[in-house]
Amino acid sequence: MxxxxxxxxxxxxxxxxxxxxxxxxxxxxxxxxxxxxxxxxxxxxxxxxxxxxxxxxxxxxxxxxxxxxxxxxxxxxxxxxxxxxxxxxxxxxxxxxxxxxxxxxxxxPSCPRSILKRQIQRAADQGYQCTLGIEPEFYVYRPENLHSGGFGDLTATGAIEPSPAYDVETTYDVADFLDDAVATMEKIGLKAFALGAEGGVNQFEIDFYYKDLLEMADRVTLFRLMMHQVAKRHGLAVSFMPKPFANLWGSGAHFNLGLYEYGKPEESVLRIGGSSVAGEDEWSKESKYFVGGLLKHARALTAITNPLVNSYKRLTPRLVDGSVSWAPIKIAYGPNNRSCMIRLPENRPAIEVRNPDASANVYLAGAFLLAAGLDGIANEIDPGPEMTELASERDEIERLPRTLLEAVEAFEEDELTHEVFSEDFIKDYTATKRDEWEKDHLPVGDAERTDHLVYF
Missing domain, CATH: 3.10.20.70 (Glutamine synthetase, N-terminal domain)
Incomplete structure (x- = not known):
């Protein structure tokens, strides 16, 4: 053979x-x-x-x-x-x-795992190794209960108003599935440290410990496959779709990036001192430059971290009922500000990138995010002042792309794109994503006719 x-x-x-x-x-x-x-x-x-x-x-x-x-x-x-x-x-x-x-x-050239490995080697050549933790949100539902307006009933407790986020009873209602998922995760190399109900009805999150970037990409790929299989054992289905219904919270997958001295996993490059922020100077100058690189390339990054037309229905300031969506839309960072694209959390030496969703290919997203951060360090890119107010209400702050088309155009124009990805990959990827956008944009639906046919 x-x-x-x-x-x-x-x-x-x-x-x-x-x-x-x-x-x-x-x-x-x-x-x-x-x-x-x-x-x-x-x-x-x-x-x-x-x-x-x-x-x-x-x-x-x-x-x-x-x-x-x-x-x-x-x-x-x-x-x-x-x-x-x-x-x-x-x-x-x-x-x-x-x-x-x-x-x-x-x-x-279009192998996502190889693309990531090249950036990991680039970091190693500069004396760094990168870790990644991911916070995947997902919806759980019974396929027979799915309807055009939502997922239908899942828990005996029912919907909790105004939100089931952190509701203990809602978590206990689906404990058999969640427990099975956590036990199976551990057998594939992911150890959970938290699980619970999220902001949308039927929405949950399982958090697990970080790993080296390549290992995490491998494990999360297997995790996505695993979650679908475990759910079926319980007569359930799982979806990581970014925005399954307009009236529900979107599902994100925050990327927590750590940077360490190569070969010294205990020596964080991003933090000075302890693990809890006592003052601004506990974040190193490298951490600020890393953030600067992420912000500089933010619009291009979204073409990879938010790769679906549907992704941009999550990246909005408010839900259809007018409540705050919690999804970041502005290219800004803050110490504990969840309205920004980048958050510097108080409890871990990692930079939290909040705009990615779980439809992203972790290999491609990890490669591009790492490259952007390293570019920030290499060129000492100043991220500017921290944002401590609600970023979505500050008009002077640049916004993340509103559509996949905007993101793809930014992706093509960014010089870093052409360093990370081959020209064949860029050509094929952008053509494919433009086609996806056009297929969504060109059809005329019933809602449009209802609004415009008679009026105009």
Whole structure:
């Protein structure tokens, strides 16, 4: 069987050990542009061939960018053995994160994992390593209760007004599912430290400890797959859609970026002194420059951190009932200001980027955010004064893009985009996202006719 690399006899022993525990199939999982897992699965005895690179794919159209071409070059999935995980919800399968390689022995330019690894290496060359913690929000519902106006009833407690956020009884109502999810998370390498009800009816959040950036991207990709599978065991469905209904809170996925001296995970570059902010000077000059880089490239970043037309229906100052949405819309930062794009939290040495949502591909988002922060440090970009007021009400502060189209245009124009991503990736990604925007924008719906047909 033709492979990119030579077979390693030691991998036969790993395959045998897996088979002895009941594993029947192995999966070298790559991700599409929206971070969804893609792969074939193979009998476990083919693990040595899989690790050497024999599983080939035609990735472009399937991958979600560009136009599928029947005569284009195939790419090969090369799995990372360090990520090997027997899936706790179905122990017949073992999963690995994979990079995509061309037959010329080069990383595939549109492989999200390879794009992230290049930026991680760039940080290492500058003496840094980056960590990431993510706060994913999601909705849980019974598929049979879904209707055009909402998710329907989930909990015995019912809707809590004005918001179920932090409501203990609502959490207890779905404890069987949440407990199963947390237990399964731990088996795939994510340890939870908090779980509970969020601001929308049927909305929840599970928070877990940070990891090195690449490991977190791998684990969160598996987490998304896991949550859907665990929910089905309870007759439920989970959605990470940014804004499923106009009258409900949007679901974000705040990125908490840490920066450390390379090889010294205890030596934070961002914080001076203890873990609690006693004064402004506890944040290092590097932290401010890092923030400066994020703010400088904010409009371009949103094309990756908020990649759907639907993402921008979350990034609004208010909900349809007039209440504050809590989603950031202004390019600003503050010490504990959740109305800003960037928050400097009081309880951890990490920079919280609040605008991303869980539809983002964590590899691509992590790569672009890290590159922006490093650009800030390299060029000592001043982020300006901290914002302590409600940022959405300050007209002089620049706003994040209002639409995916605006974000894509900013993405194309930003010089950093062309350093992080290949020109082929940029061309295909922007064309795909423009097409998504046009498909949403061009149709004329019933609401428009109701408002305009007779009046005009």
């Amino acid at each position: 033709d492979t990119l690399k030579s077979l390693d006899p030691a991998h036969n022993d790993i395959a045998k050990d897996l088979a002895d525990t009941g594993v029947r199939y192995v999966t070298a999982s790559w991700v599409d542009i929206l971070g969804r897992s893609r792969a074939k699965s193979h009998p476990v005895e083919l693990l040595p061939e899989l690790l050497a690179g024999f599983a080939r794919y035609t990735p472009r159209g399937i991958n979600g960018i560009g136009v599928m071409n029947p005569v284009e070059e195939e790419v090969t999935a090369i799995p990372d053995l360090d990520t090997l995980t027997v899936l706790p919800w179905d122990t017949r399968f073992a999963w690995m994160a994979a990079d995509m390689w061309s037959d010329r022995g080069e990383p595939f």
